[in-house]
Each structure stands twice: as structure tokens, then as C-alpha cells.
Amino acid sequence: MNRNHNPLILTFDIDGLYSDEVAQTTKILSILSKRNAFATFFITALHAQKHPELIDAILDQEHEVACHGYNHTTLADFSPEAFSASLKKATTKLQGIARKEIVGFRAPNFLIPRWAPKVLHSLGYKYDSSVQPSIPVPRWYGAPRAPLYPYCPSLENIYVKSDENHAFMEFPLAVFPRLRIPFGGWWARNLGLMWAKNALKKLMEKGAATLHFHPWEFEEKSLLTGMEQLHSFEKTLWFRNVGSHMYNVLEDILEGISSEKISIEMALKRDL
Numbered sequence: 623m624n625r626n627h628n629p630l631i632l633t634f635d636i637d638g639l640y641s642d643e644v645a646q647t648t649k650i651l652s653i654l655s656k657r658n659a660f661a662t663f664f665i666t667a668l669h670a671q672k673h674p675e676l677i678d679a680i681l682d683q684e685h686e687v688a689c690h691g692y693n694h695t696t697l698a699d700f701s702p703e704a705f706s707a708s709l710k711k712a713t714t715k716l717q718g719i720a721r722k723e724i725v726g727f728r729a730p731n732f733l734i735p736r737w738a739p740k741v742l743h744s745l746g747y748k749y750d751s752s753v754q755p756s757i758p759v760p761r762w763y764g765a766p767r768a769p770l771y772p773y774c775p776s777l778e779n780i781y782v783k784s785d786e787n788h789a790f791m792e793f794p795l796a797v798f799p800r801l802r803i804p805f806g807g808w809w810a811r812n813l814g815l816m817w818a819k820n821a822l823k824k825l826m827e828k829g830a831a832t833l834h835f836h837p838w839e840f841e842e843k844s845l846l847t848g849m850e851q852l853h854s855f856e857k858t859l860w861f862r863n864v865g866s867h868m869y870n871v872l873e874d875i876l877e878g879i880s881s882e883k884i885s886i887e888m889a890l891k892r893d894l
Contacts, residue, residue, distance in 0.1 A: 629882045630822065631793060631832040631889055632661035633751060635728060636676065637694040638669035639838070640846040640861075646837035647676055649869060651683055657876045659883035662751075664690035664728040667712035674719050681720060686887040688726030688751075689716055696733050706741050713745065726886055728752050732763040732795065740777045743790045751793040751832060751886060753780060756804045766802050768794060771829035772889065793886050796831040799824055806834040811863040815871055819878045826881060830889060833875070840868040 634650065636643050647663070654661055663680050665687060670677055680687055691697075692712040697705060709727070716724045725748040729738070734752035742750055753775075758764030768781045775792045776784040797804050798821040803813075810818040825831045838846060842865050849857050876883060 627881070628826045628828070628830050629884045629889065629892075630826065630879050631830055631886055632659060632883050633728070633832060633834045633886065634661055634663050635690055635834060635836050636663055636665040636669060637690060637730070637836070637838075638666065638672065639694060640848045641838040641841050642673060643669075643837040644673055644676060646840040648679060650837060650840065650872065651679060651685070653869065653872055653876070654685070654883075655683055657873075657883065659876055660685055660885045660888060661883070662686040662688050662726060662885040662887060664688045664726070664751075665716070666690045666692060666694050666730075667715040668693040670716055670719050677716075677719050681722070686726065686885040687716065687720050687722075687724065688728065688886070689713060689724050689747075690728050691730050694730040696730050697735055697738070698733050700735070702735075702737055702741055705735070705738065706745065709741065709745055725749065725890075726751065734780055736779045736781060739775050739780050739790055739792075743777055743788065748789065748890060749791040749793055749886060750775075750780065751795070753792055753794040754797070754804060755794045755802065756797045757802045759804075770794060770797065770799060770825065772832075791890065793832045793889065796822065796825055796833050799828075807836060807839065808860070808862075810835070810871065810875075811839065811868070815874055818871075819875060822875070822879055826879070832886070835868070835872070839864050840866060840872075842866060 727750050729752040732754045754763040755768035756764050765781045772793050773783045776782045805818045805821040
């Protein structure tokens with residue numbers, strides 16, 4: 623398959639942890655519009671309630687709004703029952719603000735339990751995009767044996783491809799195919815633009831790639847808030863190379879990848 627026929631799936635996670643992300647999202651939307659690119663914006667229900675204008679702006683430009691949990695609480699300590707209750711609450715709130723069905727989910731910090739597909743599917747969700755098929759990153763994520771490209775997961779184990787067609791998909795995050803090193807978000811900021819573009823091109827030779835960023839990464843570090851609970855080492859590492867230069871990084875990626883840039887909602891309709 624010609625790599626130019628495989629789309630780049632763009633995603634942004636809006637959690638409101640370090641910025642209200644309104645100005646950054648507005649500028650990102652402008653860049654996407656200029657490039658005729660579309661994206662999925664995962665947003666927490668709590669932040670959507672605080673800034674419903676974000677939802678309106680995203681939908682007005684025909685992008686997708688999806689669920690990023692109720693308040694960005696990691697799912698590591700959730701039982702299936704607790705997750706179901708929290709997700710119902712988040713879904714109701716998001717759908718009320720967006721005035722449309724919400725069909726996609728991304729777990730906070732990409733930490734998704736094996737059993738999550740059964741809960742998501744039972745609540746009418748059509749896809750998840752939390753699996754990071756990378757080398758393990760301590761305290762974060764990593765599933766090096768998970769598929770690299772969109773797949774139908776087992777409802778019992780999200781990290782395993784299923785032979786059954788149960789109308790629920792997983793859109794794993796992009797990693798360098800052989801090395802299994804991520805290249806969205808922090809990785810793109812710190813491994814460099816050339817790394818990100820070359821890794822994307824390599825991955826897209828055989829299928830669609832799902833790239834992610836957070837709008838707060840586009841803000842200057844001195845203007846970010848909510849870092850008080852972090853240790854100094856974590857602040858130095860996690861916020862390294864954030865800033866307005868990230869708009870140029872995004873533009874360079876959009877310009878350097880000739881494939882179509884689409885949302886997950888659009889990808890679902892193409893049965894990738």
C-alpha cells in the first residue's frame with residue numbers, strides 16, 4: 623500500500639490541568655483550518671463544563687469531540703463498576719454540552735485497563751484511543767506487543783486483537799515501528815521534529831498513524847499553572863521544551879506529511 627494513501631489521524635487531549643487551553647486550542651484550530659486538516663479533541667467533562675465555548679469552536683469547524691474521562695482521574699484504581707458509573711456521568715455531561723453523541727474515549731495518561739472495552743462497548747462507545755504500543759515507560763504506559771495500527775480488540779483484553787467483529791475499535795497511538803518508541807507529545811518535543819516526521823512516515827508505510835498532543839504544550843512554561851503537586855525533577859522533565867514554538871512543530875508536521883489529516887470519527891467511516 624502506498625503510504626500516501628494512509629491518513630494521519632490527529633488528536634489533542636484537553637484536560638485543563640496546567641492551562642485553561644482556550645487560547646492554545648483556538649490557535650490550533652486556526653492552523654488546522656489553514657491546512658484543511660481535521661482532528662479529534664478528547665476533553666474531560668469537567669473542563670468542557672467550565673469552557674463550553676471550546677466545544678462550540680471545535681464542532682463549528684467540523685472536528686470531533688470525544689471523552690477524556692470526567693476529571694482526568696487515572697483508571698488504574700477503578701473497578702469496572704466504578705469506571706462505568708464515572709463514564710456514564712462524563713458522557714451525559716459531554717453530550718449535553720455538545721448536543722450530539724459522543725462515541726470515542728481516551729484514558730487519562732493512556733492508562734487503560736484490559737477490561738475497559740467491555741464497559742465502553744456496553745455504553746455505546748465505538749472506539750478507544752488509549753493503547754500506547756511502545757516499550758514500557760515506568761509509571762506511565764507501554765504495551766510492546768499490542769498492534770501498531772487500528773484494530774478490533776478483544777472485549778476482555780484491549781491489548782489483544784480479536785477475530786470477532788463487535789463494532790468496537792482501538793486506535794493505538796503512534797510509535798516508531800521497530801524500536802517501539804513513541805513520538806507524540808513529550809517525545810516529539812524532546813526527540814525533535816525530524817524524529818517525529820521520519821517516524822510518522824515509516825509507520826504510515828503500512829497503515830494509518832494516530833498522533834497526539836496537548837494544547838497546554840503550546841503555552842510558555844512560565845504561564846502554566848497547577849504544577850505545585852509535582853516534584854522539581856518532574857517539573858523539569860515533564861515540561862521540557864513546551865512553548866509557542868510548538869505551533870511551528872505542528873505546522874511542519876502537517877506540511878511534511880503529504881497524507882490526508884483526519885479525525886478518528888472520519889477514520890471510522892472509512893473502515894481503516
